[in-house]
Amino acid sequence: MSDSRNAPCTLEVALGSRSYPIHIGPGLLGDPRWLAPHLAGRQVMVVTNETVAPLYLSRLRQGLAADLEVRELVLPDGEATKTLASVERIWDALLAAGFNRRCTLIALGGGVIGDMVGFAAACYQRGVAFVQVPTTLLAQVDSSVGGKTGVNHPRGKNMIGAFWQPRVVLVDTDTLVTLPPRELSAGLAEVIKYGLIRDADFLAWLETEMDALRGLDPAALTRAIERSCTLKSQIVAEDETEQGVRALLNLGHTFGHAIEAHQGYGNWLHGEAVGTGMLMAAELSCRLGWLSDEEVARTRAIIEAAALPLAAPAEMSVEDFLAIMRLDKKNLDSRLRLILLRTLGEACIHDATPPETLAALLEAFPRR
Amino acid sequence: MSDSRNAPCTLEVALGSRSYPIHIGPGLLGDPRWLAPHLAGRQVMVVTNETVAPLYLSRLRQGLAADLEVRELVLPDGEATKTLASVERIWDALLAAGFNRRCTLIALGGGVIGDMVGFAAACYQRGVAFVQVPTTLLAQVDSSVGGKTGVNHPRGKNMIGAFWQPRVVLVDTDTLVTLPPRELSAGLAEVIKYGLIRDADFLAWLETEMDALRGLDPAALTRAIERSCTLKSQIVAEDETEQGVRALLNLGHTFGHAIEAHQGYGNWLHGEAVGTGMLMAAELSCRLGWLSDEEVARTRAIIEAAALPLAAPAEMSVEDFLAIMRLDKKNLDSRLRLILLRTLGEACIHDATPPETLAALLEAFPRR
Structure with missing residues (x-):
């Protein structure tokens, strides 16, 4: 590995007790150093979509320690998925797995996944830990900062949502190789x-x-x-x-x-x-x-x-x-x-x- | 009116920028002084249930100025109503009415109404103003403080929710007259x-x-x-x-x-x-x-x-x-x-x- 792979660029988003780092660079996804310090407990659920899962899900899992209880949920791709019904699927999966208030949700994907998973984390048992792993350039430069989460309603975009900050944002620039x-x-x-x-x-x-x-x-x-x-x-x-x-x-x-x-x-x-x-x-x-x-x-x-x-x-x-x-x-x-x-x-x-x-x-x- | 009707007991819940008063006493419901200072804008939706509406909805409306845009939503009574589907009904009604981010939701009822309406307010356009008018003693002494909102999931009570503070809590002790x-x-x-x-x-x-x-x-x-x-x-x-x-x-x-x-x-x-x-x-x-x-x-x-x-x-x-x-x-x-x-x-x-x-x-x- 080159030096640059070992030392990503890190930016701290200053929000008092809710401050969090954004790590940016190539090769971050499979490296356990960047995720481990920000997991709330041993229960971790990775939520991604059908496009991203075959590309990066296994690489992300390499960055998660073997003794964690990791679940995966793969949703359809696209803006049409950004509904309350999808968020309910996440909540159902969390409850079916018996996940408690010390679990962590990881959003692996673009802005749609990030917005939905962030909202699911904001409201599961009144708020659990959330990690963003944006895989599109738009999500990397936009959703990484600001804490906006939510879903669309038939009457308008992003009408239902919450402000909820991630614990860490992991921007692996290698994921852009597969971006159209x-x-x-x-x-x-x-x-x-x-x-x-x-x-x-x-x-x-x-x-x-x-x-x-x-x-x-x-x-x-x-x-x-x-x-x-x-x-x-x-x-x-x-x-x-x-x-x-x-x-x-x-x-x-x-x-x-x-x-x-x-x-x-x-x-x-x-x-x-x-x-x-x-x-x-x-x-x-x-x-x-x-x-x-x-x-x-x-x-x-x-x-x-x-x-x-x-x-x-x-x-x-x-x-x-x-x-x-x-x-x-x-x-x-x-x-x-x-x-x-x-x-x-x-x-x-x-x-x-x-x-x-x-x-x-x-x-x-x-x-x- | 007696003096006690003009001067309710007021308690301030200290939460920094999210601090709010709880006014407690008889005869508060129809008096515009206690609600008006805490409305975010001119759009107000009162959410209540079928038991409370015939008893107190018109009295509450007397406490709302005539130039406000007031909507009402009456849900079924009971714990079985405390579902995400009920919260969706509130969101649908808000969007159908064209309510914006400066609207105010008023919860008129017991703990179920308070928890649901608080959660609806927490997530509507990422958070709008919320007022609690608890009409049961349990809601008056329990849900008035703490900011817990949410709904039940088939797999557990209060599994989906948020912490969201009201702008004011109005405890009209007269409402206890009709409490079983x-x-x-x-x-x-x-x-x-x-x-x-x-x-x-x-x-x-x-x-x-x-x-x-x-x-x-x-x-x-x-x-x-x-x-x-x-x-x-x-x-x-x-x-x-x-x-x-x-x-x-x-x-x-x-x-x-x-x-x-x-x-x-x-x-x-x-x-x-x-x-x-x-x-x-x-x-x-x-x-x-x-x-x-x-x-x-x-x-x-x-x-x-x-x-x-x-x-x-x-x-x-x-x-x-x-x-x-x-x-x-x-x-x-x-x-x-x-x-x-x-x-x-x-x-x-x-x-x-x-x-x-x-x-x-x-x-x-x-x-x-």
Whole structure:
């Protein structure tokens, strides 16, 4: 083993008594050093999905001591699984196995698995230990920090849930080898987002390292994930209750949600829609006089370098966008609230965009 | 209105940023002063059951300003309702009404309603405001403090839940007028418990005031509820995570749960089983040389004065008790852990009761 395999990059998410480490690097999954200190007792249940199980479940089990009582639960893959019924399956399995309050749930998979298993842990016997092992780039840079867990309801996404922090997050960059390229790009959209909203230096670094990232260079991935998690944890720490600065994390999301909702969730990946949405936010920021043409061009270039779409769906009209955007949770009263860019590396919350400026952007933005 | 109606007794449960008041007294329900300051926004949903709704729902609504958006949800009465399916009905109703994160859920009813509505509030959009209006004595002295919410699972009681604190608890002693006498006695069992485990003066006061309490004297009820909530909140504050002293709240519960489980939940009320269980704990404490015969006689007398049963079910054998008690959650490893009395007003956790002493108590304890 190389040295880098023995010393992952570690970031501490500071939350008082609920603080926890995120370990990032290649080869972490099968190494018992990173999980063992964070298990609450001897009872461990690994919950994963049918796609991830054959790839990484046995490797994860190598990282769990032989004298633990380990159970496995494999759920179907996909957002359609993110329901209360799936969480009930987890609770049923825990109770059937006689697991007590000192058990630990390990989520092995992407954001859907992490959200569901975290919620199951939050409510099993009023809260048990939870460990995240995210295997998609999006989950690694997004769900690792913030403590949001939950499931969808037929009337809305993430409507049922809890804030519940993990004991440790294990980001094994080796798991990205099996990630479909579209999903890698979708994760890169969120990575780029952190640079755009808060860290111009990181954005510049991403511009030079995008090829290395897409080529799955472990050192570049580790650095990108570490910086993304650090920026997100700074923002969350400044605004745990989601009243102010945390809204900046939604750069590109209002436009992106409109695309996802119009196209039907799953046809565009969330990160793809956010990528296009960030470009729309940049172009609107330019129309408001904040970004220069050159800054918009840089934004477009890095989104393109990440292989993310640069155009909205052909069939989406201006009115389609506006109708969905008006329902956005961020809006207060009847004013449309958008996250825009003052400059590259600095986002702001803006609820005074002139309707005609927004309409002109939506009209002019390319379709494909 | 009398003066006492204008000035309820108020107790503050100290939990840092999650601190909340408990207002106790007659005539609180229809008075808008006690609810208004604690509503998160204009959207309010009152959840109650079919027994309580015709008695107190309209009075509660008088305490809610006319410009609020108030919805009502009436669930069936009884422990069998305390399921995840009922909580889903609450979530469905909230979403159908378009309620957002600034809504408030009000639980109007006994412990089942309080536990379910608290859990629904804990997980709706990752947590919304929650108000408790307990209408049984048991709920007033037990669920008002501690933040435990949840539902039953076919494999166990309270297996799914969360810790979630209310914004305010409104204890209107007038609601006890309609409480069936058996349920009043069941609530008194928990009141007596606080005296037995922690406050000999309160126990002595209860001995003189038991007739006034059973006669629903508002001043006596207010004092008994206030003292019970104060003692519980002291214990909870000393041990939020339920590792040590909080276990003392389970005096009588290990024996009581055995009776409830053997008889089928609902045939004996929880408080009735706890009443008999406390007498069993007192008699065992006497056999261990801690309580005098006179102290046991005082314990028996106050349990009798509260009209609680003094004998275990006729058909329960020593082995019936032991088989169920061995499954108790408080046990560590294979040792039976019991809450016993060092003296009246001082409980202790004891896991070294000689098996033959316990068997002798179970053999000798009266059956009916």
